[in-house]
Amino acid sequence: MAILTLILLVVILLLAVVYLDREDHTASDDPLLVDAINRQLPQTQCGECGYDGCRPYAEAIANGCADINRCPPGGDITIQSLSRLTGHTLKPLAGDLTPTSEGVAVIDEDLCIGCLKCIRACPVDAIVGAPKLMHTVIESECTGCKLCLPPCPVDCISMVKPPLNLRDWHWAKPANPLLE
Amino acid sequence: MTRTLHRFSGGLHLDTHKHESRDVPSMLVPLPGQIILPLKQHIGLAARPLVNPGERVLKGQIIAEPEGYVSVPVHATTSGVVRDIGDYHIPHPFGIREPCIVIDADGLDELFPIEAVTDYAALTPQALQEIIRDRGIAGLGGAGFPAHVKLKEGVDNAVDTLIINGVECEPYITCDDRLIREKAMYVVSGARMIRHAVNAKHCVIAVEEDMPEAHDALAGHITAHDDIELVRVPTRYPAGGEKQLIQVLTGKEVPSGGFSINIGIIVHNVATAAAVYRAVTRGEPLISRYVTVTGEVKTPRNLQVLLGTPVSDCLKLCGYEDSNDTRIIVGGPMMGTQVRDCNIPVTKTTNCIIVRRKIPPIQELPCIRCGRCADVCPVNLLPQQLYLYAKADRFDETRQHHLFDCIECGCCSCVCPSHIPLVQYYRYAKFEIALEEQRRQGATRAEQRFLNRKRRLQQRQEVKQKQKAGSTTTATESGDTDADRKAFVRAAVARTRSRKERGTDR
Numbered sequence: 153m154a155i156l157t158l159i160l161l162v163v164i165l166l167l168a169v170v171y172l173d174r175e176d177h178t179a180s181d182d183p184l185l186v187d188a189i190n191r192q193l194p195q196t197q198c199g200e201c202g203y204d205g206c207r208p209y210a211e212a213i214a215n216g217c218a219d220i221n222r223c224p225p226g227g228d229i230t231i232q233s234l235s236r237l238t239g240h241t242l243k244p245l246a247g248d249l250t251p252t253s254e255g256v257a258v259i260d261e262d263l264c265i266g267c268l269k270c271i272r273a274c275p276v277d278a279i280v281g282a283p284k285l286m287h288t289v290i291e292s293e294c295t296g297c298k299l300c301l302p303p304c305p306v307d308c309i310s311m312v313k314p315p316l317n318l319r320d321w322h323w324a325k326p327a328n329p330l331l332e
Numbered sequence: 333m334t335r336t337l338h339r340f341s342g343g344l345h346l347d348t349h350k351h352e353s354r355d356v357p358s359m360l361v362p363l364p365g366q367i368i369l370p371l372k373q374h375i376g377l378a379a380r381p382l383v384n385p386g387e388r389v390l391k392g393q394i395i396a397e398p399e400g401y402v403s404v405p406v407h408a409t410t411s412g413v414v415r416d417i418g419d420y421h422i423p424h425p426f427g428i429r430e431p432c433i434v435i436d437a438d439g440l441d442e443l444f445p446i447e448a449v450t451d452y453a454a455l456t457p458q459a460l461q462e463i464i465r466d467r468g469i470a471g472l473g474g475a476g477f478p479a480h481v482k483l484k485e486g487v488d489n490a491v492d493t494l495i496i497n498g499v500e501c502e503p504y505i506t507c508d509d510r511l512i513r514e515k516a517m518y519v520v521s522g523a524r525m526i527r528h529a530v531n532a533k534h535c536v537i538a539v540e541e542d543m544p545e546a547h548d549a550l551a552g553h554i555t556a557h558d559d560i561e562l563v564r565v566p567t568r569y570p571a572g573g574e575k576q577l578i579q580v581l582t583g584k585e586v587p588s589g590g591f592s593i594n595i596g597i598i599v600h601n602v603a604t605a606a607a608v609y610r611a612v613t614r615g616e617p618l619i620s621r622y623v624t625v626t627g628e629v630k631t632p633r634n635l636q637v638l639l640g641t642p643v644s645d646c647l648k649l650c651g652y653e654d655s656n657d658t659r660i661i662v663g664g665p666m667m668g669t670q671v672r673d674c675n676i677p678v679t680k681t682t683n684c685i686i687v688r689r690k691i692p693p694i695q696e697l698p699c700i701r702c703g704r705c706a707d708v709c710p711v712n713l714l715p716q717q718l719y720l721y722a723k724a725d726r727f728d729e730t731r732q733h734h735l736f737d738c739i740e741c742g743c744c745s746c747v748c749p750s751h752i753p754l755v756q757y758y759r760y761a762k763f764e765i766a767l768e769e770q771r772r773q774g775a776t777r778a779e780q781r782f783l784n785r786k787r788r789l790q791q792r793q794e795v796k797q798k799q800k801a802g803s804t805t806t807a808t809e810s811g812d813t814d815a816d817r818k819a820f821v822r823a824a825v826a827r828t829r830s831r832k833e834r835g836t837d838r
Contacts, residue, residue: 195775197782206779229768276781295778315419316428318372320770322763325723326696326756 185237186214192233194225197275198297200249205275213238221245224252225296255311256294257301261286263308270300270309335536335563338583340576342710343568344743346503346666348542353626354506358514358634361649366415367435367640369395369406370422373679374470375477376402381433387414390444392617395433398465404478405468407617408435409638411442423643423662423682427672435640446615452525457487460529460612467611468618468680473497473572473601474663476681479608482600485593486530492596494532495581496523496605498539498546499565501572502664505684507622508602509546510634512539515606516549522605523560525612530598536561536581537602540571569666570741574599576710588737623678625650627687628658637678643685644674652687661686666742697750705744705754711737715744719754722761727768730761738762 190210201222203209212218213234220234221243228245235242245251259270259279266284278294281287289300291314300309314320372378379396389395389408396406412435419429452460465480486494496519500508512519519537527535537554539547541564554560565571565580575586577599584595592599603621610616619639623646626632630651637646643662661668662682705715713734721729735758744754 190779191772191775193775194771195778195782197778205782229771275785276778277785278781293777293781295774316426318424318428318430320767321424321426321428322767323756323759325760326753 182214186210188237189213189234192226192230192237193223194230194295196225196295196297198225198295198299200224200252219243219246222249224249227251252296253311253313254296255313256291256296257289257298257309258291258312259287259289260308260310261288263306265306267305269303269305273299273303275299335561335581337563337565337580339566340571340579340710341712342708342743343570343576344708344746345567346569346746348567349503349626350506350509350542353504353624353632353634354509356631356633358510358622358636359649361635361637361641361646363410363437363439363441363638364641364645365437366642367409367412367437367638368420368432368642368677369409369435369640370420370430370432370677370679371396371406372430373406373476373639373681374404375475376400376404376481378431379403379406381417381431383414383417383433385414385416388412388438389414389435390442392446392619393444394466394468394617395435398478402478402481404465404470404480405617406433407468407619408444409619409640410435410437411440412437421673421676423669423671423676423679425669425671432677446617448615449612452612453528455528457483457529457531460525461487463612464529464608467607467616469604469607469611470618470680471601472603472607472618472621472680472683474667474681474683476679479600479604482593482598483526483529485591486532486598489593490596491530491532491593491598493534493536493582493598494523494527494530495577495597495599496526496535496537496602497572497574497577497599498537498543498550498602499572499577500540500543501567501569502666502668502684503569504626504686505624505664506626507624507634507683509543510624511603511606511622512543512546513549516546517553518606518609519602520550520553520558520560520605521613522607522609524558525608526600526605527560529608532598534561535559536563538563538565538577538581540565540567542567569743570710570739573710573739573741575739588734618680621678621680621682623682624684625652625687626684627661628652628689629687637682639679640677642674643671643676643678643682646678646685647674647687657690658687659690661688666746667740694751696752699750699752702749704747704749708743708747710741710743711739713738715754718761719752719757722757725764727761727765730758731765735761735765 190207193206193210195206197205199205201209203212209218213220220238220240221231223230224245264286266281266286268283270287271279271281276293276295278290279287377399380399381396383389383395390411391408393408394405395408398405415434415436417433420432421427422430461480461483469479470476471479498508498512523535523537537550537560547564550562554562563581570576571580574592578592578597579585586592587594607618620636623635623637625635625646633650635646659670660674661670662685663669664684665686699716701716709715718730718733718735738758740755742755748754
């Protein structure tokens with residue numbers, strides 16, 4: 153009898169745990185949560201996650217439709233902060249996505265034919281130019297989303313990692329093989 | 333002379349290594365063939381070039397003007413032709429390149445006509461500040477903060493005490509000591525001028541106890557009615573740090589996250605005071621400085637170097653022979669940076685060049701929680717706690733433990749029995765936090781631009797739809813109608829036609 157009670161108790165507790173865990177992850181249309189998730193995303197609007205931009209992805213996460221590991225430009229830092237925010241467990245970037253390499257778009261000005269296609273593709277208005285005139289990328293505004301690459305008919309845009317300068321160099325973490 | 337001195341907690345008595353270079357008179361470095369002047373030798377925004385490649389410039393001519401409030405101009409340090417404006421190596425641990433102006437010296441050293449002030453006391457503090465800015469004076473103690481900004485903030489915040497810092501606490505460095513001994517009058521007069529430029533009530537010149545000659549030299553120039561105090565502070569690293577010196581002299585502590593001006597004090601280096609004297613009485617811009625060259629060189633000594641002179645020239649002059657088992661440090665042994673090669677220019681903040689033997693990398697061992705780092709920390713932080721958090725990438729916790737109050741003096745790393753490069757960990761954490769901040773700001777801006785674009789496209793769509801819906805005479809926002817537009821097109825066609833007719837006539 154005692155054993156039966158114990159088993160019953162365990163089953164009830166397990167069910168409770170499963171239920172609560174589910175509750176933690178289920179649908180929530182809380183706009184505050186969507187905002188909070190959106191703030192953690194890098195706002196490149198690159199669509200690599202499979203959604204139409206950063207906010208739609210944030211909504212999908214909040215609704216429980218999307219996993220937290222689908223943002224390549226955000227990398228590990230974004231996954232960590234999303235995990236903290238939503239309570240999902242930490243996991244590496246989804247297998248079907250490739251990590252983003254740093255860099256900004258640069259137009260080869262000799263090859264550019266001035267077709268405006270990249271300007272229409274840029275989600276943050278970081279490319280300037282006029283019809284049949286050379287276009288150029290505003291380096292400080294480019295988010296590195298690569299959306300301008302496919303539309304270019306002459307393949308004159310490439311992603312370039314700017315050389316290290318006083319603004320964005322930084323100290324590395326001291327390496328220590330013995331302690332790892 | 334009756335000021336009671338206080339003490340800061342922690343600190344270290346280090347082997348000073350000053351005798352090697354302190355008693356040798358300084359030497360002028362001969363004019364180099366090429367001068368490389370970085371546009372950013374100070375804290376703040378880089379200066380904007382005013383000259384073009386191929387242009388001839390004279391010694392002391394402004395070649396780059398300040399951009400914004402926290403910025404100072406750059407002056408040509410000799411006459412010659414501008415060879416290039418581009419990215420060159422600067423003194424930096426990563427060997428990065430930054431925009432510089434390169435001048436091929438013509439050897440004539442021809443002076444740009446300069447203007448001197450005969451009676452500085454007749455000038456308003458603001459006018460004096462302007463002179464100091466226009467002569468390109470940035471703090472020469474090591475950080476390179478624009479001097480005029482400190483002065484302006486000093487006036488705005490009703491500064492009480494001006495401290496002229498001659499406490500050269502880092503080992504090996506003797507450039508301030510040598511400067512005081514050779515140019516004590518400049519320092520004292522400069523101190524009077526800075527005092528006038530900030531309206532300070534009190535003025536203190538501080539030197540270390542182990543600089544008796546410098547003390548005597550200064551004492552010889554301070555007159556009875558000067559009301560300048562000359563103080564000798566005990567030798568203990570880092571007594572020359574701005575916040576530590578304030579604590580020693582006044583017993584006050586600069587609040588966490590604040591500046592010395594918050595407690596009514598501003599601090600300038602002795603070399604800055606000397607530069608102010610030269611700028612005001614002779615109109616000379618900041619184009620040279622004292623640099624200590626010491627360590628594993630034949631004749632360690634101080635040099636008077638034109639800014640932009642290659643570090644390699646200074647080293648050669650002191651008998652340095654390039655070898656594989658030495659490393660070169662710019663700055664002091666505690667806070668300076670090891671540079672990758674010596675083809676970098678001397679800048680406004682280069683106070684010392686040390687050649688040291690290479691040492692095999694020391695293995696970091698686990699922290700044994702001995703607490704020595706906390707004993708020596710001059711700002712009362714908990715270094716081992718900070719270390720553990722930084723190591724675990726828990727940056728929020730490092731912040732809560734006041735990471736940003738760390739002055740990176742290196743006392744903790746110095747005493748650690750496990751050879752943990754503690755300061756390296758703190759720098760890493762500081763940079764990661766700054767990077768995260770930068771990332772966040774970038775994301776906010778990108779989002780704003782994205783939303784603006786979305787709104788604009790939407791508006792355009794709406795306008796189009798409206799035009800389609802309203803058939804002939806729909807008024808648009810700007811007020812013109814379809815009829816107007818048709819008339820405009822008709823007129824244009826007529827113009828073209830008449831032009832063509834005229835063309836055929838000819």
